[in-house]
Amino acid sequence: MPIFEYQCKDCNTKYEVLHKSSVKIEEVTCPKCNSSNSRKLLSSFSASMGSSSSYSAGDSCTTGSCGLPSGGCASGMCGLN
Numbered sequence: 418m419p420i421f422e423y424q425c426k427d428c429n430t431k432y433e434v435l436h437k438s439s440v441k442i443e444e445v446t447c448p449k450c451n452s453s454n455s456r457k458l459l460s461s462f463s464a465s466m467g468s469s470s471s472y473s474a475g476d477s478c479t480t481g482s483c484g485l486p487s488g489g490c491a492s493g494m495c496g497l498n
Contacts, residue, residue: 418436420435421433421435421460422460425447425450425452425454426454428449428452431458
């Protein structure tokens with residue numbers, strides 16, 4: 418199951434919820450104020466390259482030398498830098 422990020426529109430708290438993507442946003446409640454008035458945030462993700470990766474130790478996603486356009490690995494979150 419994926420982790421989704423939300424922000425409460427009432428108290429401005431950001432929080433994460435582990436649930437199926439089919440859950441309606443009305444069913445999600447803020448852990449701080451228990452409000453159901455939340456919005457889903459767009460979040461980055463991380464993917465494992467595995468041991469068969471052809472990247473070298475000097476590769477960096479922030480410079481684009483990992484083979485993807487600059488920032489292509491969620492702004493360097495792929496662990497190459």
